[in-house]
Amino acid sequence: MSEITIPAKKFMRLLDYMERIGIDAAALAASVELSFDRISALDPEHTLPAMHYSRLYKAAAVKMQAMEQRLPWGAGLGSEAFELMCHCMIGGRTLRDALLLAQRLDALLYPLNGYRMRLLEEPGSDTAKLSYDIDISRATEALIPEDWDRGDSGIAAARASGLLVWHSLCGWLIGQALTAAELRIEAPLVNRDYHESLARTINGPVYFDAEENTCSFDRELLDHRVVHTPESLNDFLKNSVYHVIAMGRVTTSTSAAIKSLISIDLPSGMPSFADVASMLYMSESSLRRRLQNEETSYQAIKDEVRCQVAIDKLLHEDARVADLAEFLGFTEPSSFVRSFKNWTGYTPKSYKDKVQALGST
Numbered sequence: 621m622s623e624i625t626i627p628a629k630k631f632m633r634l635l636d637y638m639e640r641i642g643i644d645a646a647a648l649a650a651s652v653e654l655s656f657d658r659i660s661a662l663d664p665e666h667t668l669p670a671m672h673y674s675r676l677y678k679a680a681a682v683k684m685q686a687m688e689q690r691l692p693w694g695a696g697l698g699s700e701a702f703e704l705m706c707h708c709m710i711g712g713r714t715l716r717d718a719l720l721l722a723q724r725l726d727a728l729l730y731p732l733n734g735y736r737m738r739l740l741e742e743p744g745s746d747t748a749k750l751s752y753d754i755d756i757s758r759a760t761e762a763l764i765p766e767d768w769d770r771g772d773s774g775i776a777a778a779r780a781s782g783l784l785v786w787h788s789l790c791g792w793l794i795g796q797a798l799t800a801a802e803l804r805i806e807a808p809l810v811n812r813d814y815h816e817s818l819a820r821t822i823n824g825p826v827y828f829d830a831e832e833n834t835c836s837f838d839r840e841l842l843d844h845r846v847v848h849t850p851e852s853l854n855d856f857l858k859n860s861v862y863h864v865i866a867m868g869r870v871t872t873s874t875s876a877a878i879k880s881l882i883s884i885d886l887p888s889g890m891p892s893f894a895d896v897a898s899m900l901y902m903s904e905s906s907l908r909r910r911l912q913n914e915e916t917s918y919q920a921i922k923d924e925v926r927c928q929v930a931i932d933k934l935l936h937e938d939a940r941v942a943d944l945a946e947f948l949g950f951t952e953p954s955s956f957v958r959s960f961k962n963w964t965g966y967t968p969k970s971y972k973d974k975v976q977a978l979g980s981t
Contacts, residue, residue, distance in 0.1 A: 625667035631659050643683050652679050658978050674862035690734045695782040701733050703857050710853045715794050716842035748839040752782040776807035783835045788864045794844040795877030795900050798837035804830035845901050847877050874910050878921050893918050927963040941968055
């Protein structure tokens, strides 16, 4: 198990964009305990924890909302409207139910936010389509500045990123990726790198200059149960960008569903493998095969959850090592320290010092 990281250039691009739309990038970084100057001085390919990027993006979305502008990127990821929609969807029994609830809400909110999702099913077809429409004309120059290097590709970025978020969200809801996925983007091709990045993320073909803006997938997935709860949804929304990034690194999201489910019961102990299989409406053998296909195991997932929780409490709750060891089910603090070093390459103290240095002036 290794920590999920992304290159520093992603942080730099986001901070540069925020400056161009009139938001103090240094203050934004400081609000999530990062240093603009230190990040800017890093090699663009130097990797940083994806969790930090998630918090930075969330803070950026809040700032853009304060500008009273419609967020054109990523289906509004990080906004209050996106969170409200997710809370609406979690009440659905199946993926179809959840999407139809979201479709109704989007129809109501479209006059306000300018984007909407629709579920398209054709009788007799083995595939279903999720259509994502966005009125990019409503995104004023305030959010697409002329001097931005991606200004000319704003339409493609808005439409493609919206589909990508919906693809990830659907996979998270049912605990597995949308198989036979295909993206058709109603916008010109941005560049080859962007095209290849999208194709890797969905593990399927991507077509630009299409006559529709849709994500196609196996129709039978619509009947799959929603495996999450309001509690695991709160964890998803707390670090939604991180979860989207994490899902883009694997071919399925069964692991992501398990992580969320076992996080709920972490204080009272990890559920058994049989309990998890029951939560996911699978037999133990089916779940074991699925995890093997993802090249992971229940033990590796438990370790990743422990690692994420430990990092969060270490950095944001100033938790003591002894308290963390007890909370995570270790019999001795020394056992926790050894495990933490195996997970991250650092002791808890050295990891905390490293991250805090990024926020030092």
